[in-house]
Amino acid sequence: xxxxxxxGVTKSFGTTKVLHGIDLAIHDGEMVVIVGASGCGKSTLLRxxxxxxxxxxxAVLIDKVDVTPLEPADRDxxxxxxxxxxxxxMSVFDNMAYGLKIRRLPKAEIAARVKEAADLLSIGQLLExxxxxxxxxxxxxxxxxxxxxxxxxxxxFDEPLSNLDAKLRVQMRAxxxxxxxxxxxxxxxxxHDQVEAMxxxxxxxxxxxxxxxxIGTPMEVWARPADTYVASFIGSxxxxxxxxxxxEGGHAARLAGGALWRFTDxxxxxxxxxxxxxxIRPEHLMPDAAEGLPVTLELAEPLxxxxxxxxxxxxxxxxxxxxxxxxxxxxxxxxxxxxxxxxFDAATGxxxxxx
Amino acid sequence: MSATIDVQRLAAASRRRRARERVxxxxxxxxxxxxxxxxIWITLIGSTHDTDTIGRGxxxxxxxxxxxxxxARAWSEGGxxxxxxxxxxxxxxxxxxxxxxxIAGGKIAISLLSAFAVxxxxxxxxxxxxxxxxxxxxxxxxxxxxxxFQVMTDLALINTMTGLTLPLIASATAxxxxxxxxxxxxxxxxxxxxxxxxxxxxxxxxxxxxxSVTSMAALFVIQFIYGWNQYLxxxxxxxxxxxxxxxxxxxxxxxxxxxxxEWNLIxxxxxxxxxxxxxxxxxxxxxxxxxxxxTEK
Amino acid sequence: xxxxxxxxxxxxxxxLLAPQLLITLVFFFWPAGMAVWQSTLREDAFGxxxxxxxxxxxxxxxxxxxxxxxxxxxxxxxxxxxxxxxxSALFLAVQADKHIRGARVYKxxxxxxxxxxxxxxxxxxxxxxxxxxGLVGKALAVIGVEWDFRLNGGxxxxxxxxxxxxxxxxxxxxxFLAGLQSIPTSVLEAxxxxxxxxxxxxWTVIFPLxxxxxxFLLVVNLVYAFFDTFGVIxxxxxxxxxxxxxxxxYKVYVDGVQNLNFGSSAAQSVILMVIVIGLTAVQFxxxxxxxxx
Numbered sequence: 001x002x003x004x005x006x007x008g009v010t011k012s013f014g015t016t017k018v019l020h021g022i023d024l025a026i027h028d029g030e031m032v033v034i035v036g037a038s039g040c041g042k043s044t045l046l047r048x049x050x051x052x053x054x055x056x057x058x059a060v061l062i063d064k065v066d067v068t069p070l071e072p073a074d075r076d077x078x079x080x081x082x083x084x085x086x087x088x089x090m091s092v093f094d095n096m097a098y099g100l101k102i103r104r105l106p107k108a109e110i111a112a113r114v115k116e117a118a119d120l121l122s123i124g125q126l127l128e129x130x131x132x133x134x135x136x137x138x139x140x141x142x143x144x145x146x147x148x149x150x151x152x153x154x155x156x157f158d159e160p161l162s163n164l165d166a167k168l169r170v171q172m173r174a175x176x177x178x179x180x181x182x183x184x185x186x187x188x189x190x191x192h193d194q195v196e197a198m199x200x201x202x203x204x205x206x207x208x209x210x211x212x213x214x215i216g217t218p219m220e221v222w223a224r225p226a227d228t229y230v231a232s233f234i235g236s237x238x239x240x241x242x243x244x245x246x247x248e249g250g251h252a253a254r255l256a257g258g259a260l261w262r263f264t265d266x267x268x269x270x271x272x273x274x275x276x277x278x279x280i281r282p283e284h285l286m287p288d289a290a291e292g293l294p295v296t297l298e299l300a301e302p303l304x305x306x307x308x309x310x311x312x313x314x315x316x317x318x319x320x321x322x323x324x325x326x327x328x329x330x331x332x333x334x335x336x337x338x339x340x341x342x343x344f345d346a347a348t349g350x351x352x353x354x355x
Numbered sequence: 356m357s358a359t360i361d362v363q364r365l366a367a368a369s370r371r372r373r374a375r376e377r378v379x380x381x382x383x384x385x386x387x388x389x390x391x392x393x394x395i396w397i398t399l400i401g402s403t404h405d406t407d408t409i410g411r412g413x414x415x416x417x418x419x420x421x422x423x424x425x426x427a428r429a430w431s432e433g434g435x436x437x438x439x440x441x442x443x444x445x446x447x448x449x450x451x452x453x454x455x456x457x458i459a460g461g462k463i464a465i466s467l468l469s470a471f472a473v474x475x476x477x478x479x480x481x482x483x484x485x486x487x488x489x490x491x492x493x494x495x496x497x498x499x500x501x502x503x504f505q506v507m508t509d510l511a512l513i514n515t516m517t518g519l520t521l522p523l524i525a526s527a528t529a530x531x532x533x534x535x536x537x538x539x540x541x542x543x544x545x546x547x548x549x550x551x552x553x554x555x556x557x558x559x560x561x562x563x564x565x566x567s568v569t570s571m572a573a574l575f576v577i578q579f580i581y582g583w584n585q586y587l588x589x590x591x592x593x594x595x596x597x598x599x600x601x602x603x604x605x606x607x608x609x610x611x612x613x614x615x616x617e618w619n620l621i622x623x624x625x626x627x628x629x630x631x632x633x634x635x636x637x638x639x640x641x642x643x644x645x646x647x648x649x650t651e652k
Numbered sequence: 653x654x655x656x657x658x659x660x661x662x663x664x665x666x667x668l669l670a671p672q673l674l675i676t677l678v679f680f681f682w683p684a685g686m687a688v689w690q691s692t693l694r695e696d697a698f699g700x701x702x703x704x705x706x707x708x709x710x711x712x713x714x715x716x717x718x719x720x721x722x723x724x725x726x727x728x729x730x731x732x733x734x735x736x737x738x739x740s741a742l743f744l745a746v747q748a749d750k751h752i753r754g755a756r757v758y759k760x761x762x763x764x765x766x767x768x769x770x771x772x773x774x775x776x777x778x779x780x781x782x783x784x785x786g787l788v789g790k791a792l793a794v795i796g797v798e799w800d801f802r803l804n805g806g807x808x809x810x811x812x813x814x815x816x817x818x819x820x821x822x823x824x825x826x827x828f829l830a831g832l833q834s835i836p837t838s839v840l841e842a843x844x845x846x847x848x849x850x851x852x853x854x855w856t857v858i859f860p861l862x863x864x865x866x867x868f869l870l871v872v873n874l875v876y877a878f879f880d881t882f883g884v885i886x887x888x889x890x891x892x893x894x895x896x897x898x899x900x901x902y903k904v905y906v907d908g909v910q911n912l913n914f915g916s917s918a919a920q921s922v923i924l925m926v927i928v929i930g931l932t933a934v935q936f937x938x939x940x941x942x943x944x945x
Contacts (some may be wrong), residue, residue, distance in 0.1 A: 073847040085841065244915045387747075394818075399885070472664075476661060477661070478665045501908035527671075591909065629772060632769075647823075
């Protein structure tokens with residue numbers, strides 16, 4: 001168990017810069033999830049931490065020791081790969097024991113550790129099998145077991161759940177979280193799935209085009225997204241964005257359609273009439289015939305306990321709402337929970353907080 | 356702090372290891388390339404010197420001045436020292452080229468047809484015939500030299516280009532490769548052809564052939580080399596020196612390896628014999644590797 | 653194995669198959685059958701009368717010291733060629749598979765000998781090992797080795813082995829390289845993280861995963877050494893000196909073409925056929941098994 005510090009890590013492949021200086025400090029026993037769309041550099045960052053790629057500049061510190069020049073073998077880390085990367089010619093037992101044999105642990109100790117991990121993952125009855133005789137979920141467990149037996153300082157997960165079917169993914173997600181809390185091993189987990197990120201991480205790093213767009217707890221990231229990218233990436237269905245201008249000395253937003261929405265948490269800095277983007281999550285829009293914005297309904301998706309409404313405003317701006325119960329007529333009015341408004345700079349997309 | 360020292364030691368060790376590995380890798384590969392290139396280099400150099408220089412055993416390592424003479428003489432007259440009859444390299448090369456092209460083309464043509472029949476039709480004894488073709492893999496020319504020679508005599512094919520090429524045109528490997536490839540053509544294509552009212556030969560011409568171009572190119576490289584490099588078969592089949600192929604002709608020039616041979620001309624002829632297949636492999640490298648690894652697996 | 657959707661018709665497929673089948677029947681099955689039949693016959697010295705002798709040609713062969721010598725030569729020659737060609741190809745393929753500068757150039761420079769005919773390979777090495785005009789041949793004389801493969805059987809064998817193996821390395825190299833490239837990178841990375849250094853990684857992970865390729869190549873190389881190297885021996889040593897480099901395939905040629913001993917040559921052909929069939933069968937059993945990997 002250890003802390004992990006990533007300091008100013010950049011990476012270029014030829015002339016393409018894929019990481020623009022990442023700084024991240026992970027405490028002992030913490031699980032941090034790196035989430036982002038494909039090509040955002042998240043896997044590259046993980047592989048730099050593992051030592052499988054060399055950073056162009058910057059440093060990786062494990063337990064405050066600079067391991068940047070070290071090979072993966074010398075970093076005392078374990079990694080679970082997206083494809084599991086089990087050794088196809090070795091039994092489950094040998095797959096898990098391989099790293100320990102290389103480190104010349106006594107036979108009895110190896111057997112004990114493998115058994116312990118196998119029990120923890122309930123794969124004790126599979127130890128003699130070859131990987132090709134296992135199901136996807138079982139392979140996933142073996143890959144986990146191979147990491148656990150090593151008692152490493154750091155667990156690295158490279159999208160380990162993306163090859164599983166939906167049901168198994170949810171189950172393994174919970175299991176990984178449970179195991180990680182129990183073993184208290186510092187972990188770095190890479191995924192493109194925002195639900196996985198929200199449920200697994202003590203903290204999230206949302207990456208966008210080689211930069212950390214936001215680092216924070218899942219609730220922070222959800223409640224106070226740093227920019228429109230993060231806001232749209234986290235949360236489902238995605239946040240609505242409405243063009244507006246700042247008015248009334250920063251106390252309210254004038255929507256393009258004319259409606260005036262007052263901020264409940266104080267004035268935003270900025271000149272009168274500055275272009276802003278108002279963000280409102282679908283679950284914070286309620287049908288309200290009196291006060292709401294009139295919208296035209298295009299599609300209602302009933303999910304049982306609630307309904308997702310896809311609609312557009314009079315000027316054509318699409319808008320999505322998540323309302324309890326079943327949906328109503330073709331035209332209706334939607335009103336925001338004014339306490340749940342997000343304000344972003346229209347030009348930079350950055351969040352604007354009350355001054 | 357002890358951990359820090361440890362890191363420095365490990366980092367230095369891994370740096371050393373990487374540097375050492377890189378040097379070793381290049382050294383090993385360069386050595387390998389040199390072992391492959393050495394005989395060619397010696398031959399190329401030898402082909403630019405006069406007969407006496409080589410006959411004396413001086414073993415030159417740098418090019419001489421006789422290149423043009425040697426190549427011109429080997430091309431139009433041939434050579435081989437005390438060999439009374441010499442065949443010009445141009446004749447032998449033309450024979451080899453004709454033979455290799457007929458064999459490669461013929462193998463591709465008849466294998467395409469037979470694979471098409473086996474994959475896209477159902478007819479009595481289909482698998483029996485398939486196995487019959489397949490089993491020829493186990494009957495290389497070398498194990499049936501004498502009886503095959505007798506068959507060729509009976510059919511009056513000795514000393515003919517037909518005799519030289521026809522028996523080598525049957526190909527289990529090519530049939531297998533095309534069959535393998537045809538099996539990957541989606542059933543929907545056949546269905547679409549049927550719906551469009553195209554008959555089997557129309558389908559063959561409009562769909563199968565265009566899709567098979569890459570496989571054909573790959574096979575061509577392999578079979579061209581196979582044809583060019585034939586040795587035992589022409590040795591048996593051809594005594595008429597106008598039909599001599601370059602590989603067999605070359606070894607006949609050497610005879611028993613006498614020092615009085617016109618070694619410079621022999622080396623020149625070796626370069627001629629080497630060039631076409633090597634060029635084919637180098638220029639068509641991608642297809643060649645694909646063809647090789649896919650036919651044999 | 654076959655398509656669900658097919659064309660109708662019986663005559664057309666037979667017509668399509670006809671050329672291949674005709675050549676196969678006339679030039680493969682008929683001679684092979686004749687070889688089996690002839691192996692049970694014996695002609696007198698003048699070729700005037702033929703008698704049926706059943707298995708006598710075979711039993712004579714196994715009592716003939718020259719044949720047994722050829723069999724032993726074949727074992728020595730084939731195992732040396734196979735070991736040399738496989739070993740060096742694997743070594744070179746592992747080097748060329750690394751991420752180093754110029755990897756592609758190295759690959760091209762290592763695969764071209766595939767195009768060289770075995771007989772031509774022999775000629776090229778003759779230029780080097782010839783005792784009076786060859787670079788190495790003369791160098792050996794200078795350092796006091798009495799080098800003349802035309803007189804010394806061991807030296808002759810060494811030379812045909814080198815020439816035959818040299819030509820085959822490229823083929824093996826191509827397959828080993830393809831095998832190496834089909835090993836998932838993540839498996840090798842997992843091994844690196846598990847702490848395995850390159851050499852250990854090679855023997856515990858890479859080599860076991862290459863073993864299907866290696867086995868396939870083993871059979872192919874044996875077949876090559878048995879049959880395709882006729883040209884090497886014919887061009888270099890003609891089976892000599894004495895019978896030092898006479899292999900089974902070369903002896904079939906000598907007895908059939910030079911000595912005109914058809915019965916014995918045919919019997920030898922039949923023995924070789926059995927060997928090829930055996931090797932091919934082993935290979936196919938193995939291919940069926942390894943599909944699971």
